[in-house]
Amino acid sequence: MLATIITGVLFAALVAYGLYRTIVSSKNNSCAGCSGGCSVQQQKNCKH
Amino acid sequence: MALSEAKVGRLMEIAQVNGPEKIRKFLMTLGCFEGENITLISVLAGNYIVAVKDSRYAIDRKMAQAILLV
Amino acid sequence: MIKIALAGNPNSGKTTLFNAITGKTEYVGNWPGVTVEKKEANLKREFKSYSLTGEGHGHGHGSQHDHGSQHGHGHVHGHHHGAGERKHQVRVVDLPGAYSLAPYTSEEAIARDFVTGESPDVLINIIDASSLERSLFFTTQLLELNIPLVIALNKQDLVKRKGNVIDTERLAALLQCSIVEVVANTGEGLKTLTAAAITSAGRKTQPAPEFAGRGSLTEDLDRQSYVRQLTDAVLKRGRNANELTVSDRVDRIVAHTVFGLPIFGLIMWAIYALSINGLGGWASGYLNDVLFAKIIPNAVNGFFERIGVHPLLQSLIVDGAIGGVGAVLGFLPLIMVLFFLLALLEDSGYMARVAVVMDRYFKRIGLSGKSMIPMIVGTGCSIPGIMASRTIEDENERKVTIILTPFVPCGAKLPIIALFSAVFFPGQTWVFPSMYVIAGALIIMGGLLLKNIFPFQSSSTFIIELPEYRLPSLKHALSQMYRQAKAFIIKASTIILVMNTLVWFMQTYSWSLHVVEDPSASVLATIGSIIAPLLIPLGFAGWQAAAATLTGFIAKENVVSTFAIVLSASDDALMSTASPLVNLFTPVAAFAYLIFNLFTPPCFAAIGAMNAEIGGRKWLARAIFFQLTVGYTLAMLITQLGTLILYGHLAAGAIPAAVIFISIIAVGIYLIRKNRNQSLPGGQ
Structure with a gap:
C-alpha cells in the first residue's frame, strides 16, 4: 500500500511537471522542447 | 542593355536600376546602384548569379531585366 | 545590467557568436535568414570575469587575438571598472540579420526596432570581413544611433584565403570604435570582444561618422560613396572579386538548370x-x-x-x-x-x-x-x-x-x-x-490550387x-x-x-x-x-x-x-x-x-x-x-x-468515397470559377 502511494505520488509529480512545461510552452506558441515559438505579439514576455 | 542580356564574366557598370522603390532601395543597400560595377557570373536554373562588391547573389529574371547596364 | 545587442548582415555569423558567448545552442545555418527572432541569454561567466579584469588604453581597437590568458588582454579604451560591477548581469541579444536600418522584410524590422527602441548599452556589429564594403553601409548607420559600438570582424580566414588584407587599426581610427578580429566558429578573439564591448558600454556615447550629404535626400548614395572611400582606405584586394571561384564552378553543377533538382x-x-x-x-x-x-x-x-x-x-x-x-x-x-x-x-x-x-x-x-x-x-x-x-x-x-x-x-x-x-x-x-517526394508534389499542387482559389x-x-x-x-x-x-x-x-x-x-x-x-x-x-x-x-x-x-x-x-x-x-x-x-x-x-x-x-x-x-x-x-x-x-x-x-x-466504403471525392472536386471547381469571375476586370 505504502509503495503504491509513494510510486503514485512520484509519478503524478512527473506528469504534473510535464503538464506545466507543456502549458508554458504552448503559451509561447511552441511544444515543450521545440526551439521555435514566440509570435510577434508575444515577444516581450517570451521565454524562448 | 539589361543585365539579363549581359555577357557572362565581363565587368560591367550599372547605368540605372528600375522597378518598385522598395526593391531599388534594397538593391542600393547591397551596393547595386548606378555607377557601381557588376559582373554576371552565370545563369543557373533561370536565375542570374551576379558579383556585386565581393559578394555573390542569385537574382531572378525580372530583377535582372530591371538592372540596366552602360 | 548591461545589455549587448548583436547586429549585422544576414549570415555574418551572429548566431554562431551568440551561441559561443552564451553557451546556448540556437539554430545556426550557413545561409541567410535563419534567425527571424531576437534571442536573449546571459553572457557566460568565463567571458564576464575576464572582461572586468581587462583594463585598457589604446587606439580604439582591440588586440587581434586573445591567447587564452586571463589578464590584461583587453587592449581597448574606456573606463576603469570597480570590483562591484562583477555582480552585474550581462544580457546578450541576438538579432535577425539586416542589410540596413530601413527594413525590407519584417524580420529586418525586428532588428531595427530593437536597436532604435530598446536602447541596448552597447552594439556588437558583426561584419563578414569577406564582404567588408557591403557590411560597412549598415555599420555607418548603426554608428549614428549614439550607442557605443564594437565591430567584430568575422570570417577573416576567408579574407586571407582570397589574398585580401584589411587594415583594422586604420578602420578603427576612421570609425572611432573598437574593432576585434574574431573567428566565431572556433571561438578565437571572443574574450577580447566581450571585454571591449563591456568597456565600451561604459562610454555611453558614440561619435557618428561625418560625411557630406548626411540627412539629405541623396543620403543613401552619399553614404555609399563614403563607405567606398573607407573601404578603399583599409582594404587591399589581392584578387579580383569578379574572377570565377571554386564556389562558382560548383554552383554551375549543383544549381544546373537540368541537373539541379x-x-x-x-x-x-x-x-x-x-x-x-x-x-x-x-x-x-x-x-x-x-x-x-x-x-x-x-x-x-x-x-x-x-x-x-x-x-x-x-x-x-x-x-x-x-x-x-x-x-x-x-x-x-x-x-x-x-x-x-x-x-x-x-x-x-x-x-x-x-x-x-x-x-x-x-x-x-x-x-x-x-x-x-x-x-x-x-x-x-x-x-x-x-x-x-x-x-x-x-x-x-x-x-x-x-x-x-x-x-x-x-x-x-x-x-x-x-x-x-x-x-x-x-x-x-x-x-x-x-x-x-509526395510532400514536394503536394506543395506544388497545393500552391497551384491556392493560387486559383484565392485572388492573388x-x-x-x-x-x-x-x-x-x-x-x-x-x-x-x-x-x-x-x-x-x-x-x-x-x-x-x-x-x-x-x-x-x-x-x-x-x-x-x-x-x-x-x-x-x-x-x-x-x-x-x-x-x-x-x-x-x-x-x-x-x-x-x-x-x-x-x-x-x-x-x-x-x-x-x-x-x-x-x-x-x-x-x-x-x-x-x-x-x-x-x-x-x-x-x-x-x-x-x-x-x-x-x-x-x-x-x-x-x-x-x-x-x-x-x-x-x-x-x-x-x-x-x-x-x-x-x-x-x-x-x-x-x-x-x-x-x-x-x-x-x-x-x-x-x-x-468505396461508394461514400466516390461521393466525397466528387463533391470535393465540385467544391474546388466552384471556388476556382468564383475566383476567376471576381478577378476579371470590372468583376470586382
Whole structure:
C-alpha cells in the first residue's frame, strides 16, 4: 500500500511537471522542447 | 542593355536600376546602384548569379531585366 | 545590467557568436535568414570575469587575438571598472540579420526596432570581413544611433584565403570604435570582444561618422560613396572579386538548370537512406525491440512486484508511460543521425543553392525560391519553419508558404514513418524518401490550387545571397544534433508523457469510471468510434486508428505512442513484421494512414504558430480546412485506387468515397470559377 502511494505520488509529480512545461510552452506558441515559438505579439514576455 | 542580356564574366557598370522603390532601395543597400560595377557570373536554373562588391547573389529574371547596364 | 545587442548582415555569423558567448545552442545555418527572432541569454561567466579584469588604453581597437590568458588582454579604451560591477548581469541579444536600418522584410524590422527602441548599452556589429564594403553601409548607420559600438570582424580566414588584407587599426581610427578580429566558429578573439564591448558600454556615447550629404535626400548614395572611400582606405584586394571561384564552378553543377533538382533529390535520398539503414536505424531497432520492449519493462515490472505496487498503477507506468514514451524515444538515434547529416549539409552553404534551383518551380505557383527556406527549416519542426516565412516580403506569398510549410514532414512525424515502414515495408528504402517526394508534389499542387482559389496578385521577386562553400564543421553538426536530441527528449518526457498517461486512463476506464475488461468499452474507444466512420472511406477500420490520429494533433509522435499503449496487450513488438498493427491495416491502407497523418493539419503548437503568423482567424480557418481536405482526399485516393489495383477488389466504403471525392472536386471547381469571375476586370 505504502509503495503504491509513494510510486503514485512520484509519478503524478512527473506528469504534473510535464503538464506545466507543456502549458508554458504552448503559451509561447511552441511544444515543450521545440526551439521555435514566440509570435510577434508575444515577444516581450517570451521565454524562448 | 539589361543585365539579363549581359555577357557572362565581363565587368560591367550599372547605368540605372528600375522597378518598385522598395526593391531599388534594397538593391542600393547591397551596393547595386548606378555607377557601381557588376559582373554576371552565370545563369543557373533561370536565375542570374551576379558579383556585386565581393559578394555573390542569385537574382531572378525580372530583377535582372530591371538592372540596366552602360 | 548591461545589455549587448548583436547586429549585422544576414549570415555574418551572429548566431554562431551568440551561441559561443552564451553557451546556448540556437539554430545556426550557413545561409541567410535563419534567425527571424531576437534571442536573449546571459553572457557566460568565463567571458564576464575576464572582461572586468581587462583594463585598457589604446587606439580604439582591440588586440587581434586573445591567447587564452586571463589578464590584461583587453587592449581597448574606456573606463576603469570597480570590483562591484562583477555582480552585474550581462544580457546578450541576438538579432535577425539586416542589410540596413530601413527594413525590407519584417524580420529586418525586428532588428531595427530593437536597436532604435530598446536602447541596448552597447552594439556588437558583426561584419563578414569577406564582404567588408557591403557590411560597412549598415555599420555607418548603426554608428549614428549614439550607442557605443564594437565591430567584430568575422570570417577573416576567408579574407586571407582570397589574398585580401584589411587594415583594422586604420578602420578603427576612421570609425572611432573598437574593432576585434574574431573567428566565431572556433571561438578565437571572443574574450577580447566581450571585454571591449563591456568597456565600451561604459562610454555611453558614440561619435557618428561625418560625411557630406548626411540627412539629405541623396543620403543613401552619399553614404555609399563614403563607405567606398573607407573601404578603399583599409582594404587591399589581392584578387579580383569578379574572377570565377571554386564556389562558382560548383554552383554551375549543383544549381544546373537540368541537373539541379535530381542532384538535390539524390543528396536527400542519400541522407535518409544513411540515417535509416545505417547506425541510426540499427540503434533505433535495438532500442525499440529490446530495450524499451523487454529490458526496461521487465525490470520495472519485477521491481514493482517486489515492493508490492498496485497492478493498475503498475500497468499505468509500464504500459502507459514507459510503453508510450519508449516507443517514441526508440527513434532518437535515427533522428540524431539524420539531423547530424542535415547540419553538415546546411553548414556547407548548399541550402541557399537549393532555393535557387527551386525558384523556377515555385514561380509557377506564385511563390519564389524564398519559400524554400521555411520549408527546409520545417524539416526539423514546422513551428520555426512557419516563423521563417517572415523573410518573405510579399503578404500573399507569405500566407501560401505558411499553409504549405507543414506539408514538409517534420522531426515529430519521422517516428510515424519509421514505424509504418518497418512494419509494412521492411527493407524497402523508398518509403522514407517517397514521403518527401509526395510532400514536394503536394506543395506544388497545393500552391497551384491556392493560387486559383484565392485572388492573388503575385509580385514575387527573388534575391538571395550565396555564401561561399566551406568544409562543414563537425563541431557545429554535433551541437545541432545535440540541440535536436535535447528537444526530442524534453518533448517525450513532457507533452508525450502527459498524453500517454491520459490515453492510458481513457482506454482503461469507462465513462462511469470503472475499469473495463474489454478496451472497446473504454472512454477512448467511444471517442474514437465517433470519428471512426469518417475514416472508413480511407480504409482505416476500428477506433484505435481514429484515437491515434486524434492524439497526433497534440504532438505527432503520439500516433506512435498511442498505438503502443492501445496495442500493448499483444505479445509481439510494435515495430516488427508480426506487429499487432498488421491486424488493423492492409499495406495499402497503412501507406494511406501514413499519408493521412503526415499531410493533415500539423500539431496544435504548429497551428498556434500559423495563427500568429498568417494574420487573422479567417486565414487560419482556411489553412486548416485546406490541409485537412488535402490529407483526407489523398489518403482516400490511395486506399481506394491502391486496393482496386493491387488487390483487385473494391475497398470498404468505396461508394461514400466516390461521393466525397466528387463533391470535393465540385467544391474546388466552384471556388476556382468564383475566383476567376471576381478577378476579371470590372468583376470586382
